[in-house]
Amino acid sequence: MSPLLYTLPEAAAKLQLNERYLQRRCAKGELPHIWVARQYRFTDEHLAEIIRRLEAETPRKSVPRPVLGGVAHLVPRKPRGPNRRRKTA
Template identity: 40%
Template sequence: MPRLHVPEEVAAVLGCSAWWVKDRARRRLIPFTRVGRAYRFSDEHLAEIIRMHEERPAVKPQRLGVAAAPTRKPPARQRSEAAVPTVRLQARPPRRMAKSQYGTAA
C-alpha cells in the first residue's frame, strides 16, 4: 500500500506553504487523493507536481570556449514634447462636503 503524505510534508519537500498545497489541490491544479475531507498525496503525486512546475532553459547551452556576444537593446524612441498634450487634472470635492437635499451632514 502506498504511503500518503499530508500537505505539510509536501510543502516541506517543495519549499512552500501548506496553504499553497491545499489551495492548489482545492482548485484542482495539482494531483491529490481525497481521504474523507483531507488532501493526501502519494509519492507519484509529488513527482508529478514537481514535473508540472519544472522550468527548462529556453536556449541551448553554449559550448565551452565560445563567448557569446552580449545582446543590446535597441535605443528607445524619444517622444517629442509637442506630440503629447498635457491636461491638468482637478480633484472632485468629497461627497461628504456636498449638501444633501435633506439638510443632514451625512
C-alpha cells in the same frame, strides 16, 4: 522508509512550497492529490507529478530589452490622481 501517504504539511515541506499555495492549487484541481477523511493526501507519484508540472510552468528568463542611448527605455506611466485620505471628524 517513506510513508504511503503524505499530509498537506508534509508534502509542502518535502516540495519546499507554502502550504496555502499547495492547498489552493489542489482545491482548484490543478495538482494531483487524493482526498481522505476530508484532508488532502499525496503519494510519492503525486509529488513527482507536481514537480514535473511546476517545472513546466516555470517561465524561462526573458531576453533583456534593448538599451536606447545608454539608458533603458522606459514606458511612460499614467499620472496618479490626488491622494484620497479619510476625513477625520
